Amino acid sequence: MEIIITDHVVRIVVVAPQDRVDAFSAGELRERLDQLLAEGTSMLVIDLGNVPFLDSAGLAVLVSALKRARQANGDVKLVWPKEEAARRILRLTRFDRVFSMADTAEAAISSF
Amino acid sequence: MEIIITDHVVRIVVVAPQDRVDAFSAGELRERLDQLLAEGTSMLVIDLGNVPFLDSAGLAVLVSALKRARQANGDVKLVWPKEEAARRILRLTRFDRVFSMADTAEAAISSF
Amino acid sequence: MESDEPMSEEHTIRIDVPASHRYLNVLGGCIAELFSRIDGLHEPQVVSYNVQLAVQEICANIVSHAYQGLAPGRIAVSFTVDQAPRRLVVDVRDTGRSFDIDAVPEPNLEEAQIHGYGLFLVRQLMDEMVYTPQGNNNHWHLVKNL
Amino acid sequence: MESDEPMSEEHTIRIDVPASHRYLNVLGGCIAELFSRIDGLHEPQVVSYNVQLAVQEICANIVSHAYQGLAPGRIAVSFTVDQAPRRLVVDVRDTGRSFDIDAVPEPNLEEAQIHGYGLFLVRQLMDEMVYTPQGNNNHWHLVKNL
Numbered sequence: 001m002e003i004i005i006t007d008h009v010v011r012i013v014v015v016a017p018q019d020r021v022d023a024f025s026a027g028e029l030r031e032r033l034d035q036l037l038a039e040g041t042s043m044l045v046i047d048l049g050n051v052p053f054l055d056s057a058g059l060a061v062l063v064s065a066l067k068r069a070r071q072a073n074g075d076v077k078l079v080w081p082k083e084e085a086a087r088r089i090l091r092l093t094r095f096d097r098v099f100s101m102a103d104t105a106e107a108a109i110s111s112f
Numbered sequence: 113m114e115i116i117i118t119d120h121v122v123r124i125v126v127v128a129p130q131d132r133v134d135a136f137s138a139g140e141l142r143e144r145l146d147q148l149l150a151e152g153t154s155m156l157v158i159d160l161g162n163v164p165f166l167d168s169a170g171l172a173v174l175v176s177a178l179k180r181a182r183q184a185n186g187d188v189k190l191v192w193p194k195e196e197a198a199r200r201i202l203r204l205t206r207f208d209r210v211f212s213m214a215d216t217a218e219a220a221i222s223s224f
Numbered sequence: 225m226e227s228d229e230p231m232s233e234e235h236t237i238r239i240d241v242p243a244s245h246r247y248l249n250v251l252g253g254c255i256a257e258l259f260s261r262i263d264g265l266h267e268p269q270v271v272s273y274n275v276q277l278a279v280q281e282i283c284a285n286i287v288s289h290a291y292q293g294l295a296p297g298r299i300a301v302s303f304t305v306d307q308a309p310r311r312l313v314v315d316v317r318d319t320g321r322s323f324d325i326d327a328v329p330e331p332n333l334e335e336a337q338i339h340g341y342g343l344f345l346v347r348q349l350m351d352e353m354v355y356t357p358q359g360n361n362n363h364w365h366l367v368k369n370l
Numbered sequence: 371m372e373s374d375e376p377m378s379e380e381h382t383i384r385i386d387v388p389a390s391h392r393y394l395n396v397l398g399g400c401i402a403e404l405f406s407r408i409d410g411l412h413e414p415q416v417v418s419y420n421v422q423l424a425v426q427e428i429c430a431n432i433v434s435h436a437y438q439g440l441a442p443g444r445i446a447v448s449f450t451v452d453q454a455p456r457r458l459v460v461d462v463r464d465t466g467r468s469f470d471i472d473a474v475p476e477p478n479l480e481e482a483q484i485h486g487y488g489l490f491l492v493r494q495l496m497d498e499m500v501y502t503p504q505g506n507n508n509h510w511h512l513v514k515n516l
């Protein structure tokens with residue numbers, strides 16, 4: 001009996017901005033994500049844990065990464081920011097329903 | 113043979129401001145210290161560990177507490193701020209030579 | 225960019241920044257420090273964040289939309305801490321283009337979208353938002369009850 | 371309180387605060403955020419702190435000395451980020467009393483004293499400090515090379 005066994009390595013990339021993500025800095029985050037997506041990465045974790053402030057330009061970057069990843073049959077998962085006020089904004093905009101959310105990057109990785 | 117043994121308890125009070133000490137807030141710190149000195153406390157530790165910012169009005173409060181404590185045969189010892197830039201200001205003004213300095217409140221207490 | 229309030233107001237801070245995304249964070253820094261001098265707030269950190277976000281959204285829109293294609297302009301912001309009633313009043317003025325705010329649709333929260341959260345957030349986070357378009361002197365009046 | 375620089379300067383931030391100790395921390399908040407948008411500094415946290423402290427000392431003196439006994443006044447501060455040479459320029463203006471800066475003695479660092487560290491700190495922490503007293507419009511010009 002022939003049994004074919006193949007190994008698959010799925011690459012999941014965690015992107016963890018460490019500063020404010022706003023209309024000024026969001027472009028840099030978008031470029032990084034676009035680069036990863038262009039290279040074929042479609043499983044992304046965006047770890048917002050240490051992001052102290054996130055405006056709607058930051059939210060826009062998250063959504064556009066999600067759309068591109070899903071088109072490539074991948075996904076973008078988010079790690080909740082530690083900043084409580086920022087968590088509430090993700091709830092207010094229902095981002096916590098559109099994205100799958102995790103408390104840590106490890107939890108996000110193992111949920112793929 | 114009569115041997116007289118007496119217990120002495122020396123009260124050392126640690127005062128640890130948790131915010132910026134500046135021309136606005138220094139008055140509050142001064143009042144607290146004055147109150148302690150008026151009550152007879154003359155061994156004071158001012159723990160600057162968590163003070164993020166200290167201006168010359170803050171420095172003035174430290175010096176006036178030192179003068180009053182020494183008049184009462186006591187002393188004021190300082191705990192270094194964690195903020196490196198604030199530590200440098202204490203060196204620049206030679207406060208680290210005028211006051212005895214410690215790395216922690218415990219160390220300051222046991223040096224009395 | 226003259227303001228309505230007299231210059232002597234003791235609880236008013238005025239700040240005037242270039243209409244550039246780079247320096248809008250400075251407004252957030254002001255607001256954070258202002259809040260640190262207001263005692264007895266419930267959840268001060270959250271309230272401060274929400275005001276910072278609202279002001280950021282208004283100003284980022286001014287940079288991206290009101291001044292779009294125009295020569296470099298300025299944004300003039302004033303913050304007033306009122307005691308009775310207890311509130312923070314924020315006035316934002318620009319000399320860019322005005323627009324019809326009533327024509328802007330609400331975002332559809334059922335699906336994530338790339339644009340359209342800015343004004344929604346301001347309305348949700350502040351207690352009052354009044355936009356007065358006026359050719360060369362547009363005015364946003366925001367109030368947060370404390 | 372007019373400023374010398376044209377209103378269009380793209381790297382200039384103007385802030386105007388009541389001459390009250392309560393709100394001077396707002397200037398520190400501005401400076402901290404400004405520095406977070408300047409890349410490639412050596413020890414950015416220390417440099418930012420030092421500029422914050424210098425500005426705090428100048429403004430606290432204005433509140434305590436220049437406006438002492440006068441009706442509530444204002445302090446107008448501008449920050450300009452220059453690229454060539456790389457530096458931060460701070461201009462502070464008040465409409466209070468002027469004084470003779472040359473008559474102020476240096477602090478004696480051999481013994482701790484209660485007063486007299488303010489101007490000493492500004493001189494130590496900044497690369498330039500020029501005071502131009504002028505009746506009703508005093509001007510402090512501070513420069514920090516970056």
Ligand SMILES: Nc1ncnc2c1ncn2[C@@H]1O[C@H](COP(=O)(O)OP(=O)(O)O)[C@@H](O)[C@H]1O
Nearest residue numbers: 285286289290322323328339340341342343344
């Ligand atoms: N200050 C402004 N000047 C001109 N147009 C504006 C301004 N603010 C908002 N708008 C218009 O309202 C729309 C919705 O704004 P907003 O809710 O912030 O979402 P977004 O900016 O992401 O599109 C903008 O796309 C723009 O057309």
Ligand SMILES: Nc1ncnc2c1ncn2[C@@H]1O[C@H](COP(=O)(O)OP(=O)(O)O)[C@@H](O)[C@H]1O
Nearest residue numbers: 431432435436468469474485486487488489490
């Ligand atoms: N803006 C000012 N207006 C008037 N007098 C001032 C001003 N700044 C400083 N001075 C004078 O210079 C002196 C020294 O100032 P400073 O070095 O800051 O120490 P301090 O304020 O602790 O006395 C002050 O006591 C005051 O007499």
